Amino acid sequence: MEAVAMPWLYLLLALAAFAVAFKTTSMLLAVFCLLAALGLLLAWVMGLLAERVGSQSRDDSQMLDPQEMRRLREQAEARRQGADSAGDPPGA
Structure with missing residues (x-):
């Protein structure tokens, strides 16, 4: 739950930094706040993209390990050789 709200927190902090930048009379503070707002907006966008x-990422538990892949290849090869020895044309 905490990771879901984090990008929106960045957006709120960026808006607060913009508000401080527009209200201040100090040029140094305004520049600092604008840079902070830019960085926070970038963090917000990157968080949404992440x-x-x-x-959409794939579940690691659905991936086949090398032993399982080898077993499936051997089964397919055995099926292919069984079909060839029976005289059936391939793909029939």
Whole structure:
């Protein structure tokens, strides 16, 4: 739950930094706040993109390990040789 709210927190902090930058009379503070707002907006966008990529990523438990792949290849090869020895044309 905490990771979901983090990008929105960056957006709120960026808006607060913009507000301080527009209200201040100090040029140094305004520049600092504008740079902070830019960085926070960038963090917000990157957080949203990370959430989107994370939601579409594949589950690691569904991946096949090398032993399982080898077993499946051997089964397919045995099926192919069984079909060839029976005289059936391939793909029939």
